Amino acid sequence: MVFKTTKLRNEILKILRRARKPLKAYEILEQLRKIRPNAEPPTVYRVLKYLIEKDVIHEIAHEHSYTLCQLGLNNADSHSTSFLFICNACHDVFETSDTQLAKPLERICEQNNFFVNCSTIELLGHCEKCH
Amino acid sequence: MVFKTTKLRNEILKILRRARKPLKAYEILEQLRKIRPNAEPPTVYRVLKYLIEKDVIHEIAHEHSYTLCQLGLNNADSHSTSFLFICNACHDVFETSDTQLAKPLERICEQNNFFVNCSTIELLGHCEKCH
DNA sequence: ATATCTTATGTTACAATGTAACACTTTTAG
């Protein structure tokens, strides 16, 4: 699975990197239009889809937002699992990873005859500040 | 956390039960209109929100759909974790639960000072048929 | 190097999903 870089993809990655937090597709579009004034939604969504497939970014489904995978690992490193903590109050998201969950998760999938692609797990609740 | 039943809520629960699969909000609305012809989106979304809070149904964020919690347990039973297997190909969803993940998940949350509400975990991949 | 094929992007138009705000009704608690 080769990752092919293009001008547009780099621009969007740069926007996500600069943001230091998850962005919504239309927030990315807004930024992108500063350098590409006639950008439209499909421009953004197509790149997002590609970057998700390549495990470069995560979709945060519960928040309709997108963020760089903050960890050095990607899913080639199948011995770790990514967790996204999503605060229902302030909507902060932060990512961590753990190596001890991989085995049991693998077992659960096997038991259920399921073949996981992406084991980024979204946990909903409250962060320390909002608790 | 008391669950209060009403006519409307029961109607929507019945629709979800009959469906035997996750439904989208507008699919629920469509069904509901057969008995409540002037139902509107907020009617559905408000009930869904309530039922999610009460852990009676799950939102399947990656699919924009909603399903009855198929398991006898709810989150009062904090010793088990729900998993939703979502097939990226046929979009089938099925639920299972596991008791061995609860402890390590708890640890991860504690280590990150995070207070989980809902630990229903969506796993994306392919089901046996589509693999 | 050029014709061809594939991948990426531009563009238009729209579909699908979800919510704010206010009115009205029903239920609950004192």
Add this chain to the structure above:
DNA sequence: CTAAAAGTGTTACATTGTAACATAAGATAT
């Protein structure tokens, strides 16, 4: 019984995402 709270009706709209077709850029073979 009355006031407050919870639930529902209704309108209007905001947000999120995509289909479909056109054009451009990059890769491949001869």
